[in-house]
Amino acid sequence: MSSSTRPGRWLLLLAWLSFIAEVLIIGTGGAVRLTGSGLGCSEWPLCTPESLVPTAELGIHGVIEFGNRTLTGVVGLLALAVLALTLLHLRARRELLLIASFAAGGIVIGAVAYFVAGALGAPGFVVFNAVLLLAVIAAALVTVPRIGARRDLVVLAFIVVGGVVAQALVGGITVLTGLNPFIVGFHYVSSVLLVMVASAFLVRAYEVPGPRESAAPRWVAILTYLTAIALGATLVFGVLTTANGPHSGDADVIRNGFDASLLAHIHAIPGYVLVGLLLLLAVAGVVLRLRLRRWAIALLLVIVVQVAVGVYQAREGLPPLAVGIHMVLAALSAAAMTVVVLRLRRPIASEGSFLASAAASSEIPSVAAGR
Structure with a gap:
C-alpha cells in the first residue's frame, strides 16, 4: 500500500x-x-x-x-x-x-x-x-x-x-x-x-x-498526567454546576439539589490549578524543546480564554451565549489535552x-x- x-x-x-x-x-x-x-x-x-x-x-x-x-x-x-x-x-x-x-x-x-x-x-x-x-x-x-x-x-x-x-x-x-x-x-x-x-x-x-519511545523526561510525563487530571476535575465540576444552574434544558426540570453557587466556586479551584500546571508544562516544553510544546501552549491559551469566559458569565448572571461558548471550549480543551498526552511518545x-x-x-x- x-x-x-x-x-x-x-x-x-x-x-x-x-x-x-x-x-x-x-x-x-x-x-x-x-x-x-x-x-x-x-x-x-x-x-x-x-x-x-x-x-x-x-x-x-x-x-x-x-x-x-x-x-x-x-x-x-x-x-x-x-x-x-x-x-x-x-x-x-x-x-x-x-x-x-x-x-x-x-x-x-x-x-x-x-x-x-x-x-x-x-x-x-x-x-x-x-x-x-x-x-x-x-x-x-x-x-x-x-x-x-x-x-x-x-x-x-x-x-x-x-x-x-x-x-x-x-x-x-x-x-x-x-x-x-x-x-x-x-x-x-x-x-x-x-x-x-x-x-x-x-x-x-x-x-x-x-514501535514508540518516550519523547519527554519522566517528570514532564507526570506533570502532563496531573494536568490532565486537573482538566478532568474542572470538567466534571463544571457539568455539575451547569446542571444546577438556570440552563438544565427545560424550565420545569428539577435540578439535582446541589448548591450552584458553591459548585461554581469549587469548579474554579481545579481550573486555576490547571492554569498553573499548564504554564509549567508549556515552559518545560519550550525550554527542553519537547514535541508537545506547541500544543501545550495552544492549550494554555484556550484555558486562559476559558477562565475569562467563566469569570464573565459568573458576573453577568450566566448569559446563554457565554455558557455555550464555555461548553464548546471545554470540548476543544479536552481534545488539545489528548494531543499533548499522545505527544509524550514518538515513533521510533x-x-x-x-x-x-x-x-x-x-x-x-x-x-x-x-x-
Whole structure:
C-alpha cells in the first residue's frame, strides 16, 4: 500500500470532518439546553406521537431539538465513513464485509426487538439502539484481532462508531426520563470523550506506525498526567454546576439539589490549578524543546480564554451565549489535552505511515509538527 495514494487524503479529510462534527453537536446540544428546548420534541425517535418532524405548535424549541437530533445522523455517517475508509486503506475488505454483515444483522434483530418492545409498552427505539450497540461491539471483537497493520486506527474508529450509537441510546433515555440532570450531564461528558477519541485518531493518523519511545523526561510525563487530571476535575465540576444552574434544558426540570453557587466556586479551584500546571508544562516544553510544546501552549491559551469566559458569565448572571461558548471550549480543551498526552511518545521508525505524505503537505495546524 502506497503512502502517497489519493484515498489517504480522503480519509484524512473525513477524519477532520468527523472531529468537527463531534464538536458541532456539542454546540447544538448546548443550544438545546440553553434555550430550554430539551423537551422541544416530547417523543423519541419521533418528535411527537404523530410526527417525526416538529410541528408548528412546537415552535422554535421543536426546531432546535430536532436539529440536534438530525446532526446525530451526520455524525454517525461520518464515523462509519472513517471506519470504512480506514479498512479499505488497510486492504481489509473481508473484515469490512464482515462488519457490514454484523450491521445488517443488528438492524434486522433491532427492528424485530423494536416492534416487540412497542407491543409490550416498552420504549422501542431504546431497545433498538441497545441491540445495534451490541452488534457494533460484537463486530469490533471479531474483526479487530484480524487486523495487522494500524490496528490502533481501527480501534479508535470503532470506538467513535460505537460511541455515536451509545449517544443515541443515551439521548433517548434523556428524553424518556424528562431530562434527568445526571443523565444530561453524562450525555455531555460522553460527547467530550468522543471528541477526544476523534482527535486521538487524527494524531495517530499523522504518526508513523510501529514501535514508540518516550519523547519527554519522566517528570514532564507526570506533570502532563496531573494536568490532565486537573482538566478532568474542572470538567466534571463544571457539568455539575451547569446542571444546577438556570440552563438544565427545560424550565420545569428539577435540578439535582446541589448548591450552584458553591459548585461554581469549587469548579474554579481545579481550573486555576490547571492554569498553573499548564504554564509549567508549556515552559518545560519550550525550554527542553519537547514535541508537545506547541500544543501545550495552544492549550494554555484556550484555558486562559476559558477562565475569562467563566469569570464573565459568573458576573453577568450566566448569559446563554457565554455558557455555550464555555461548553464548546471545554470540548476543544479536552481534545488539545489528548494531543499533548499522545505527544509524550514518538515513533521510533521514520517512515511507513499511509498518511505520512498527507501530513507533510497539510496546511492545517499539524500534529506532525515539532518532531
